[in-house]
Every structure is written in C-alpha cells, then in structure tokens.
Amino acid sequence: KAGVTQTPRYLIKTRGQQVTLSCSPISGHRSVSWYQQTPGQGLQFLFEYFSETQRNKGNFPGRFSGRQFSNSRSEMNVSTLELGDSALYLCASSPIGLAGGADEQFFGPGTRLTVL
C-alpha cells in the first residue's frame, strides 16, 4: 500500500497570503489528522476529519481550517499568513481515527511552510 502523501513538500509564502496543503491518506483510511510542528511548540494537534466531518479541533485560530473529501483526501488552509505559521505541517491517517484515542496513525513526510 502506498503511504500517506502530502503536497507540496515545500512552500514559501509571504505574510498576509493564504495557503492550501493537501494530504492523501492510505487507501481505506477514513480519518485524517493534521499537526503543526515547530521547534518552540513541538507537535500540536490542529484537527481531525473522519468521513468528511471535522471531529475535533485543537487550540488554533480560525485562520486554520480544513476539509475532507469523499475519497478521504484532505486539505488544510491557512489564511492571512503570519510569520509564526512557519512550520512543518504533518498529516496522519488511520483506519478509524482518534475516537477513543486508540488508533495507530500513519504520518506523511510533511509540508515545510516558510512565511516571509
């Protein structure tokens, strides 16, 4: 099976712009979670989608949003970019997701976003 893929791998944007990141989960996985990884804050949970519905959201401003399509592919959008949004954005897929906290997640390689 192909692993989790994320596109693009690298992005450079300027403050105020918006960006869309894409994640294709492992075939058959219905849950997609997004994380932000920075040296200062570590790995922080953004949100999880399951069957096109957002099941939970981390403590991030409304500029961060996402969606999931019927084929389980997911996109994450960040509007009005700030310098502090520079990070590695990781996507993870799992068969049933984080409900109950018990499902194993498979991570993609991430998208490195740099905001200038």
Added chain:
Amino acid sequence: AQSVTQPDIHITVSEGASLELRCNYSYGATPYLFWYVQSPGQGLQLLLKYFSGDTLVQGIKGFEAEFKRSQSSFNLRKPSVHWSDAAEYFCAVGAGSNDMRFGAGTRLTVKP
C-alpha cells in the same frame, strides 16, 4: 486533559550502548501510549504502542517500552543502539478524546 513530558531534550550514547528514553504522562485513567521516531526531513514512524494487557511492549527495530502505572511512565528502551537510531523520539498519549498529545521530543545522538 492528558499531557506528556519527556524530561530529556537531548541524549548522547555510544554505539552499542543501551538506551532509555523517559516519558511521563498525566491522565486520570489508563491511557493509550505510543512512541514515534522521526528522522530528519521525515514524518513520524510508530515504534510501538500500549493499549492494555502486558505492560512490556515490543516494537520495531529492537525497541521495547514498559508501562508503569504507579509511576505514570512509559519509558523506551533498546539494549544496543545502532548509528541508524539517531533521530528524534516522541512519546504520545491518546486518551478518549479526539486528539493526541505529543511530548516535546528527545533528540538522540549516537557516537561512533
């Protein structure tokens, strides 16, 4: 809410030496515990997980971890470290809510 503490930011060990990475969690009930490894430029790879049952869990690449409820710990161990084990290691807890909390990570350097 659950939380995870990895007390060691950076550890250096010699190749062939044993390794123990510490992880402490905070949660009122039995958590689901995970150890992940991240190599530079890569995503996270699951090493092992604990859900219930035997408190000593075997994982991939020769790693094991022991769940100790009394100490709220889930330390990762390997008897003999290889140079290829140099990476960052993350402990994580998932505990009934729809999110997973990760520790800050421990960077492992392996000396030849």
